Amino acid sequence: MINYKLVLAYDGSKYNGFQRQSKHPEKTIQGKIEAVLSRLFEEEIQIIGSGRTDAGVHSHGQTCNFFSERSIPLDKISDYLFNYLPKDIAVVNLAIASPRFHSRYNVVKKCYVYALDNNKFADPFTLKYAYHVPEPLNITAMEEASKHLLGKHDFKSFTSLKSKTKSTVRTIYSINFAVSGSKIQITYEGDGFLQHMVRILTGTLVEVGLELKSPNEIPGILEALERAKAGATAPSHGLYMEKVFYD
Known part of the structure; x- marks a missing residue:
């Protein structure tokens, strides 16, 4: 075989x-x-x-x-x-x-990228590939908020997963922001991500950037273990599975 x-x-x-x-x-x-x-x-x-x-x-x-x-x-x-x-x-x-390689079970780390277009007028060439947010974003506040998400946490507030048996504990190793003009890329690396987790994390960070939420609210959202406490789910078209890492 x-x-x-x-x-x-x-x-x-x-x-x-x-x-x-x-x-x-x-x-x-x-x-x-x-x-x-x-x-x-x-x-x-x-x-x-x-x-x-x-x-x-x-x-x-x-x-x-x-x-x-x-x-x-x-x-x-x-x-x-x-x-x-x-x-x-x-x-x-x-x-x-190798005969024992399994693309899902052998994963040690995953990297996702979320793309934002933060210009007043949307770039027509990235409409299908980036989430257009016309209001100015406070990137410094978003970066501050993201630091509370690093490490091992129960991310139940940041998933639409309904299962009562599947663990919602995950570890996020890094969240990095790259800004080029009006284009913003948020890169997430972790041991795994739950259903809609990256999109909800991004939606929450966007609300921080719009100053609808404070960076200091993030620990409370994590502790609440309630989906309703986190931000909106960012649109799917801005999200990319970037890379999968194996031993």
Whole structure:
């Protein structure tokens, strides 16, 4: 059994997220790739993703793996994917992985980037790829607020996850801001992220930047363990799965 590893970049604008859905698999990233690979390998291929991305979310580095008894040269697989995948899905890397490699279970760290456009008039060329906030943002206050989010916390206030059994404890290693003119990128690195967590963190930081919330409110929001205490969920189109790290 051969374990193939794929790293993908995609524009999520037209898709209902990464994970295959039973009703319309062709509207998901996973469904598109599995359909193409299944034709090439002449068997049903099921890929394993490092994590789900929501509808409209993009990726520069989604990592996947799949197993097959068939040995097909990597260049032939690459050419086939190039010819038959839609142009908004790209293969960044293709390799043979160790038999024990699992793209989800072996993750040690994930990096997400959220893009903001803070000009009064939205940049028409980034409307699909950045959240437009026309009011001025106080970046210093946002940075101050973000420091309270670092480390190991229960992030129940920052997820839409409804499960009562799944742990909502996660560790955020860093939150960094990069500002270039009106463009702001917030980079989050952590051991994992809950459903909508990065978008809710960003929405909360934006409210701090708009001075609707104080940086000093963040510890209380964490302690409350109530979704209603945090800020709005930022739109999906500004979010990117940037990179997945393994040992």
